[in-house]
Amino acid sequence: MNAQISNLARIASAPSRIIIGLMSGTSMDGLDIALCEFTGAGLNTQVKVLHFITMAYTESFKEELKSVSFKSRVELEKVTLLNAVIGTYSAKLILQALDQWRYPLASVDLIASHGQTIYHAPVSLHQHKDFPNATLQIGDGDHIAVKTGVITISDFRQKHIAGGGEGAPLAVYGDYLLFSSPEENRILLNIGGISNFTYLPSGRNPDQVFSTDIGPGNTLMDQYVQLNYPGKYYDKDAGLAKQGKPNRELVKALLNHPFFKQPFPRTTGPELFNLSYLLEAQKISGQLSVSPEDVLASLCEFTASCIVDAIKLAINQQSFQVYISGGGMHNPLLLQKISEGLGSELLNTQDLGVDPDAKEAVLFALLANECVAGGQTDFGQRRGIPNVTMGKISLP
Template identity: 30%
Template sequence: MTKPKSMIVAGVMSGTSADGVDVALCKIRPSPAENGPPRVSLIGAAGFHYPKALRNAVLAAMDAKAMAVADMSRLHWRLGEVYADAVAGAAEQFGVKVDLVGCHGQTVYHQGSASKYLGGDVRCTWQLGEASVIAERLRIPVVSDFRPADLAAGGQGAPLVPMLDYCMFRSDKVSRVLQNLGGIANMTAIPAGGAVGDVLAFDSGPANMVIDACMARLFGKGFDHGGVVARRGVAIRRVVDRLLRERYFLAAPPKSCGREEFGDAFVDRFLATCRKAGATEADVVATATALTAASILEAYRMFVRRHLERKASAQDVEYVVAGGGAQNATLMTMLRAGLEPMGVRVRAMDELGIPAQAKEAVAFALLAWLTWSGLRGNIPSATGARRPVVLGKVTRG
């Protein structure tokens, strides 16, 4: 698009938990070294909750069997207004003038693997939030719709955050696994001293999604604050072990998932299995939490540890955790109990200078800057794409 230059970029992220909007204001500069990664500095981050009615509409769209086209269109445009308000609010809060917006949008459907449809093999993805509304309201360019270019190149369209992980957190001294605990659990493994082509990244399964759904159905609450309910219960290990034998957990990367795999239908089945095993309501939440932890640990053992041992120039491993699930003390205790005996040090993303909740928004600020600069943003070793591509669509303000 243009020669890379220093810009203030607002990254906007709405995750699969559908609880609101995260905005990260970043200063992004070209590297002083030829072909080096850009430099990303976080100016500030802000979160904005969806009103209850809007969140309900988003959740209905995600699991809709038959939602009116008119309502989908209205939601798409309403979210554009919500995102514009969020960027304007964050810019005012931190006293900055934004040059560019990178808006991921709200995913309502994502199918990273091809399936037959009307005589052809189709991969597809759909993120809501009309970029033209944001661009007109703020009178600045907006980059949106990041995933389709990677899908068109044969990739899963996810995960895209690994580009940020590589640019900001690569180390010559230690291997790092960057673990995000949003609705879905995704991890990026960067071998010590590794090149961008050595990055391994994928979605391991649910993080908060199943836990939150169980809390909503059983306790009328949006999430298990601090993991208190899970701590009262007893995880039913035979239920967890049975679920871990399902196809998604055993599949090798590249792979990505969402509500299509772990939404209402999965939760219905999960609850029925727990009840058949005699679980109390607290036991159900404990079992959902144990499923998240066990699926992450199994993914590390099956896919990540071997990759790091083969690719890394040094064997020390740091496991850096971000996302809302990092606030769930019971989940974090389970993860530490599994990782630390393998010699893995668990750290919080905040220790590396990025608030845990803001990381994905920072990633889409970076991806927007790359797109505006005409630079490629996907990592084929993470998404499975045939080649690196420039991501996103530009709407000029």
């Protein structure tokens, strides 16, 4: 037997595993790195987050990522080069994080890498006849495995599509295994570049669970800030939006899109919700002269309205507790609007034992744990949640 296969079998059968989870989202601000200890698998999964850090990307690297992301036409050579560069850069950041933590590389069993999404194309978005759902994440796992010497599991979304899903959101798998409750009805709300939630009614019945993208999270607000406020990448503490007032006509136009009438689960990305989408809404509503602060206040109102409407539709007047995670949880104005719209207090996943900033990286580490040690859980028969084991395995 190949020595690496033998090592993988040992890892899979061990009582516990040390797995590094990596996540780089549509905000492209840095690489989330979560060092996790897993025991068990499936509904018996237990995880302890040993360390977490976000390693900030250099400005030049961010610009390289933006040059190939969420555009229907890009330079193929640049995509090819960045596929290798991102993998190598990720490995470098992992080694730096381990050095900061003084944690031995030899003790790490697996690395789980989400990669960098550069284009997400469900049928509902691309609408090309005879073409399937598709998505593309770059940052090849082989480069991470070779540069670190650690078995790497990556490219999780392709199996989801092959199994009949849309490639997103994948949070439902980890949310169900880690956070579902026999007694409490829960909504796990994640606000990254795109907002999504997992619906977890009490009882842990997989046929009642689903996860769906909602619409924009931070992406439109961040893009607008970067265009209109040089040197800023996001509206820190909603300081700019708080200076403005929501423009009702603009918000109404932003909400008027067929995407919001699609049934759950649905997926989307910055391919739809971008500055062109905002400009079109401004033209339709006759609000091209709105001040930047009022635009940001309107985008915050729009984002909150999308989230509130989607959650209300899902819970259908039942009593639920909402647990929030993702970068949007640091926007106090957005959280205030969501809480007021739902008429309830928002908790975060720290109340369930997982740092909300680390949650997405932890969930991909969990998918890697399932890939090697699980794969037995029935996730039910809900549309968009295929019963598949995700991840491609790269040996050092």
